[in-house]
Amino acid sequence: MxxxxxxxxxxxxxxxxxxxxxxxxxxxxxxxxxxxxxxxxxxxxxxxxxxxxxxxxxxxxxxxxxxxxxxxxxxxxxxxxxxxxxxxxxxxxxxxxxxxxxxxxxxxxxxxxxNDANAGALAEWFFGAGDNVQNMIYLTMSTGIGGGIICNGELVQGTSFDAGEIGHTVIDIDGPECQCGLKGCYEAFCGGRALALRLQNELKNEPENAIVKAAGSVDKIDMIALEKAVRDKDEYALKVWDNMILRNAQAIGGLVNIFNPDVIVLGTLPWATGDLFMKPFMEYLPRFCWEKSIEKVKITVSVLGRSIGEYAGVCVALNGLLASKNKKGEL
Ligand SMILES: [Zn+2]
CATH class of the missing domain: 3.30.420.40 (ATPase, nucleotide binding domain)
Structure with a gap:
């Protein structure tokens, strides 16, 4: 070696x-x-x-x-x-x-x-889309929405190690209840579990709906079924998708203005669906943050993809050593 x-x-x-x-x-x-x-x-x-x-x-x-x-x-x-x-x-x-x-x-x-979402952020920072930058935000968007923030070359942990819980930012005071106890969290709008439950409830008497058909039955509705109905251009599914993208732009736009990051890395759903997510997302983003910050930030899907779990623990070890030295170049 x-x-x-x-x-x-x-x-x-x-x-x-x-x-x-x-x-x-x-x-x-x-x-x-x-x-x-x-x-x-x-x-x-x-x-x-x-x-x-x-x-x-x-x-x-x-x-x-x-x-x-x-x-x-x-x-x-x-x-x-x-x-x-x-x-x-x-x-x-x-x-x-x-x-x-x-x-x-x-x-x-x-x-x-x-925390595993922070570990995912570290993995993308060390060896993925955030390599060589000082300011990076990572979001994993699957059943829930987890996040990790690298600011000025360090993982932001917060006073009680709860920083980076981006999914539990309230983005609408009248929004749906979140499993965390708050109301109107970003995750309650855009998390895979929350969205699937909402659709299962809204479509329980709609066996002919395209999302229900894509899922096989109403209780099996998930993001994959939604994506399929969106690709088939079903009107209701397109509306749900569009609203979900708009809420993502709202939540992430706030982060762009707060942190002025070099890179935002989006894992899981945007990684799996590509342009279907990214294109409308980038069109909505200027409604929620400054153009000058959008010009500076590179918003990309995860580079590590499915292998992020292999890097997660390894990068926690590397970051632990780095944090004790406090400089990335001195590892
Ligand atoms: Zn919440």
């Missing part, structure tokens, strides 16, 4: 599986493995993570001495500072799990912990 380049290990924690990835500081994923986590007890999963992590190292002729740090990308809610996974909805047996401490005790190297 080239001089100055080093290895890190990343753990990307999900409700169905946990990805363990061996990566390098110059952005190569050397090898990866998975540990199943669907309805699993952390008392079983944690030792398995250590076992599989060590196997990954030995399969590549490495030991923990060759690894500079470990990064964990974890779902909310969590205690980022202490590295504790509290009680994520899709991991029913994980309650107050001190995963950072556990991996530290078992690997004896520095372990860094970060």
């Amino acid at each position: 080239k001089e100055g380049i080093f290895y890190v290990l990343g753990f990307d924690i999900g409700g169905t599986k946990i990805a363990i990835c061996l990566g390098t500081s110059d952005g190569k994923i050397i090898a990866s493995t998975r540990v199943g986590n669907k309805d699993k007890d952390p008392n079983v999963v944690l030792p398995n993570l250590v076992k599989k992590g060590n196997e990954l190292l030995s399969d590549n002729n490495l030991t923990t001495k060759d690894i500079k740090a470990i990064g964990i990308a974890a779902p909310a809610p969590h205690d980022v500072k202490k590295g504790i996974i509290l009680n994520p909805a899709n991991m029913p047996l994980w309650r107050n799990v001190k995963i950072k401490e556990y991996l530290e005790n078992n690997f004896n190297i520095p372990v860094f912990f970060e």
Whole structure:
């Protein structure tokens, strides 16, 4: 390996599986493995993570001495500072799990912990669409809307590590209720889960509707069914899509004016649908922020796409080391 380049290990924690990835500081994923986590007890999963992590190292002729740090990308809610996974909805047996401490005790190297949306932002910043910029905003738009903000060359964490929760910005005081308890959040308008539930409710007596037909049945309506009906130019679906894009432009336009970023990276839905999203989005954007800031910002879909999970934990490790040095060039 080239001089100055080093290895890190990343753990990307999900409700169905946990990805363990061996990566390098110059952005190569050397090898990866998975540990199943669907309805699993952390008392079983944690030792398995250590076992599989060590196997990954030995399969590549490495030991923990060759690894500079470990990064964990974890779902909310969590205690980022202490590295504790509290009680994520899709991991029913994980309650107050001190995963950072556990991996530290078992690997004896520095372990860094970060929220998974922030980890996605770090992945795009280090090795994706935000490489070489100082100001970047990342949004992942799937079932919910998660975000991460890089400002002046640092991840913005906030006083209690809750910064970057862009999906829970209220954009309409009369808007729909959000699962977070607020009313009119950006996520309540544009999150995949919220939008699907709204359509299922609105179309429950409309079996002939194009979105219902694309889904197969009303209870199966999702963003894929909506996209299909939009591509088939169904009038109702086009209206829903157009309104969703307008709300995205409103929320993201606010970010453009607040942060004046170099790059905004849009993952998941815009990444999957391309121009169908991006074209009308760019047309609506000038209604919500200054032209001079739009001229400066590059708005793009995710570069890492589906492989972002492989980079997430690895980049949490790299950013942990970077933050302790506080300068990207000195890693
Ligand atoms: Zn909310």
